[in-house]
Amino acid sequence: MQFVRSDHPMTAVINTTDLTKFYGEHRGILDVNLEINEGEVFGLLGPNGAGKTTCIRVVLDFIRSTSGSATVLGMDSRTDSVQIRQRVGYLPGDFITYEKLTALELLEYFANLRGGNLVKARVLAERFNLDLTRKIGELSRGNRQKVGLVQAFMSDPDLLILDEPTTGLDPLLQQEFHELVIEESKAGKSFFVSSHMLAEVEIICDRVGIIRDGSLVTVEEVAALRERALTRVEIEFGDTVSAADFEAVEGVTNVVVSKHKFTCHVSGSVDSLIKAAAKHTVVRIQSGQPGLEEVFLAYYNNTGDEQQGDSDAS
Amino acid sequence: MLRNVYLKTLRDAKRSILYYTIGSIALGLYVTLFYPTIRDATGLTDFLEQLPEAIQALVGDAETYTTAEGFLNAEVFSFMGPMVFGIFAIIAGMGAITGEEESHTLDQLLANPISRTSILLQKAGAMMTSLLALSIGLWIGLVGGSMLAGFDLSVTGTTQAILSLYLLGITLGLIALAVGAATGRKGLAGGIAAAVGVVGFLLDTFLSVVDLLDPARFISVFYYFNSNNVMLNGINFVHFLTLISISAGAIVLSAWRFERRDLAS
Numbered sequence: 052m053q054f055v056r057s058d059h060p061m062t063a064v065i066n067t068t069d070l071t072k073f074y075g076e077h078r079g080i081l082d083v084n085l086e087i088n089e090g091e092v093f094g095l096l097g098p099n100g101a102g103k104t105t106c107i108r109v110v111l112d113f114i115r116s117t118s119g120s121a122t123v124l125g126m127d128s129r130t131d132s133v134q135i136r137q138r139v140g141y142l143p144g145d146f147i148t149y150e151k152l153t154a155l156e157l158l159e160y161f162a163n164l165r166g167g168n169l170v171k172a173r174v175l176a177e178r179f180n181l182d183l184t185r186k187i188g189e190l191s192r193g194n195r196q197k198v199g200l201v202q203a204f205m206s207d208p209d210l211l212i213l214d215e216p217t218t219g220l221d222p223l224l225q226q227e228f229h230e231l232v233i234e235e236s237k238a239g240k241s242f243f244v245s246s247h248m249l250a251e252v253e254i255i256c257d258r259v260g261i262i263r264d265g266s267l268v269t270v271e272e273v274a275a276l277r278e279r280a281l282t283r284v285e286i287e288f289g290d291t292v293s294a295a296d297f298e299a300v301e302g303v304t305n306v307v308v309s310k311h312k313f314t315c316h317v318s319g320s321v322d323s324l325i326k327a328a329a330k331h332t333v334v335r336i337q338s339g340q341p342g343l344e345e346v347f348l349a350y351y352n353n354t355g356d357e358q359q360g361d362s363d364a365s
Numbered sequence: 366m367l368r369n370v371y372l373k374t375l376r377d378a379k380r381s382i383l384y385y386t387i388g389s390i391a392l393g394l395y396v397t398l399f400y401p402t403i404r405d406a407t408g409l410t411d412f413l414e415q416l417p418e419a420i421q422a423l424v425g426d427a428e429t430y431t432t433a434e435g436f437l438n439a440e441v442f443s444f445m446g447p448m449v450f451g452i453f454a455i456i457a458g459m460g461a462i463t464g465e466e467e468s469h470t471l472d473q474l475l476a477n478p479i480s481r482t483s484i485l486l487q488k489a490g491a492m493m494t495s496l497l498a499l500s501i502g503l504w505i506g507l508v509g510g511s512m513l514a515g516f517d518l519s520v521t522g523t524t525q526a527i528l529s530l531y532l533l534g535i536t537l538g539l540i541a542l543a544v545g546a547a548t549g550r551k552g553l554a555g556g557i558a559a560a561v562g563v564v565g566f567l568l569d570t571f572l573s574v575v576d577l578l579d580p581a582r583f584i585s586v587f588y589y590f591n592s593n594n595v596m597l598n599g600i601n602f603v604h605f606l607t608l609i610s611i612s613a614g615a616i617v618l619s620a621w622r623f624e625r626r627d628l629a630s
Contacts, residue, residue: 074627104630108472108630111475111476113472113475113627113628113630114627114628115625115626115627132480133478133479133480134478136475136476136477136478136479137478139476140476141473141476143472143473143630145469146473147468147469147470148469148470148473149468149470150468151377152367156367159367160367160373161473161477163367163368163369164369164370164474164477164478164479165477165478202473
């Protein structure tokens, strides 16, 4: 499977080719082909154990792929790893770090290793209301995660790789973080963000890849993803209808009919359903506005129903 | 102290370095201040000569035992010194890379533009610098102690013996560091390095009197450290270079492996 947007004029910041990682017998990721474009905020969605972190750690060269390859900012993820990391900011899922250092000391250490300074770090710390004088070991999980965010952004990297970045942040700070991503994205930064929070992806991402059991199921524009969402439609008819009248209608599944009442799920446009319904007397129509959550579940639950995800594959 | 990995490692180890250095000074002072009692004990040489060969191998050469250099050679450089330096170096070495991995900080450290080999070498450098502090401490203890006790001690012999001891510590520490970096297993790293030290010690002392095992002395790091009785006879350059080669080989192999393996998250 390959999800490449050939119409995109910009260069790829991350490009993986059949990237595969096995831990002994255990599957990490399998034949992942990703292309993340410059200036894009790309979300990698999936539940725990799907391979999100594996994917990120291979790209950053912490672990080595079993087969396949990856380039980051046009450089080989293995041979040019040091040069890549000079231009990449990284935030792990759970930012556990040198507990005996104060937040300021840690940022100083990392800034030194990068040959940078703390100008931006101080601005970000102020923004996230982070006390830099306290020891990291004494900080709450949320505050530790703030330190992680600050260190990832402080060197003004071209690409940010963030693994579940808002874990442990309260809703207000999550919002602050989303604003930061949107700002930095406007300033030309590229993002590779893993998440299991669909609401988050919906806010910050341009495109989303869904990963399941180590394989990339689909890559979609966030807008397109929402479009192909399942809508739950409930229609009350003035006359008696049968399920057979609707089962053949395009996009309609899960039809349940009891006397005058009809419910079903529709994927994509409801146009065909409405036209089919118009042959009868329609008393009332109700439909649920789909969240990304439902889209996500649709991809996950329909293991045998791959045509949804594969229609974009080339 | 947060400029680079080398300085950060020293910073983290500062308490341990301080205590071990004080311990080394104390060891030097204790042995030198005790020496006049031995020198003045009559008949000790005769007594030592009657001891079984195995015990003599441990105690040291009976003929020179009552000389300052011979006594220090036997008391400091046969057992206590190697033990203090070995324990310090192995603990420092085994945790150098695996410690960062266990506490989940290696990913973050490596998210910075720095190669794995560079981290390995800086950690090794920090361990060698720490051991230098112990060596200087021991030198101060021995030379200072001999002055306090009022006897002449060969400064050249002492310096060379400490240099050889320093190199033994580096060898054991680097073996621990190398195994840890190559495998990511702290216990294995400490275990192998300790085994190299302990088995090496036994092969060069008790077991060397067993004729069958005598040729095995050549695989002992202790043989290359002090079979020449450096305090009395000076450094044997072949032995010296052998320890350097073992250390260098361990680091090169380890860097090769460390660059290629998966890191624990």
